[in-house]
Amino acid sequence: MPDRPRIVLGMASSIDGKITTRERPKLRYGSDEDRRRLEARRVAADAVLIGKGQLVSDDPPLLVRSPECRQRRLSERGPEGIHPVNCVVTSRLDLDISSFEFFNHAETRRVVFTTGAAPAHALALARRHATVEVVGAAADGRVDLQSVVRRMGELGWSFVTLEGGGTLNFAMLQAGLVDEIQLTLCPFVFGGGGGVPTSIDGDGFPKEAIRKLQLASCETSATGEAFLRYLVEPAPAAIEPAATFSKAFRVR
Numbered sequence: 001m002p003d004r005p006r007i008v009l010g011m012a013s014s015i016d017g018k019i020t021t022r023e024r025p026k027l028r029y030g031s032d033e034d035r036r037r038l039e040a041r042r043v044a045a046d047a048v049l050i051g052k053g054q055l056v057s058d059d060p061p062l063l064v065r066s067p068e069c070r071q072r073r074l075s076e077r078g079p080e081g082i083h084p085v086n087c088v089v090t091s092r093l094d095l096d097i098s099s100f101e102f103f104n105h106a107e108t109r110r111v112v113f114t115t116g117a118a119p120a121h122a123l124a125l126a127r128r129h130a131t132v133e134v135v136g137a138a139a140d141g142r143v144d145l146q147s148v149v150r151r152m153g154e155l156g157w158s159f160v161t162l163e164g165g166g167t168l169n170f171a172m173l174q175a176g177l178v179d180e181i182q183l184t185l186c187p188f189v190f191g192g193g194g195g196v197p198t199s200i201d202g203d204g205f206p207k208e209a210i211r212k213l214q215l216a217s218c219e220t221s222a223t224g225e226a227f228l229r230y231l232v233e234p235a236p237a238a239i240e241p242a243a244t245f246s247k248a249f250r251v252r
């Protein structure tokens with residue numbers, strides 16, 4: 001897609017890939033260094049994108065907090081640009097926008113990407129709190145992510161960070177719209193099976209569509225975290241069938 005923004009997925013997870021526990025509490029398990037890296041992505045970004053699930057569970061205004069970073073954004077982008085534009089995707093706008101801190105923060109600009117399935121009264125209410133972009137729907141009725149990203153390009157955005165949750169992260173990867181993944185592996189095990197959210201959820205890829213990544217950098221810190229940067233390769237991975245693998249590594 002020409003002129004679309006570069007999109008970096010930034011997440012922190014336990015070493016077993018979980019982003020919260022079964023009860024889905026709002027947890028802060030990343031260190032200050034992880035927070036600094038998140039902030040660095042936001043400082044460089046035109047916009048931050050999240051899904052409705054993340055909005056409903058955490059209600060997070062997506063802010064630049066450190067005084068130095070705020071000052072830098074202020075001087076480069078003016079008072080309206082202290083924070084990257086806060087964006088959310090929701091297909092039918094079936095939530096009370098006015099009740100969220102995300103939509104009431106004094107300093108942020110908000111954009112809601114939704115579809116023609118959103119009712120008129122919900123659109124009108126949302127427009128009091130945000131710019132509403134009505135884009136096409138995909139075959140499953142959800143927001144067509146290609147249209148979202150195309151619209152971001154038309155808005156002149158060149159760098160967007162994707163901050164979850166796992167359902168949207170998967171859908172963006174599946175649509176081929178993620179260029180890089182910056183993952184902080186935190187030194188915890190949350191455990192649990194299907195009901196516990198991971199950094200990339202959704203239905204999962206069939207084996208012929210598994211995404212291949214290229215390690216760009218790996219740093220560790222005294223906090224026990226690993227900061228991994230991966231570039232997403234354009235074509236799906238070709239992974240050898242298990243039979244070939246076990247033959248090569250058979251224990252005698």
Ligand SMILES: NC(=O)c1ccc[n+]([C@@H]2O[C@H](COP(=O)([O-])OP(=O)(O)OC[C@H]3O[C@@H](n4cnc5c(N)ncnc54)[C@H](OP(=O)(O)O)[C@@H]3O)[C@@H](O)[C@H]2O)c1
Nearest residue numbers: 012019051052053054090091142143164165166167168171
């Ligand atoms: N630790 C971390 O770094 C971190 C970061 C982020 C989130 N989280 C956790 O992740 C959880 C939320 O994640 P989640 O997976 O439940 O929800 P999510 O990915 O935030 O949002 C998914 C929702 O987005 C909407 N959507 C619209 N178009 C879509 C499309 N094309 N593809 C996918 N989604 C689309 C759908 O709602 P509609 O029905 O309205 O379309 C869908 O249900 C929370 O528990 C939160 O605490 C943790």
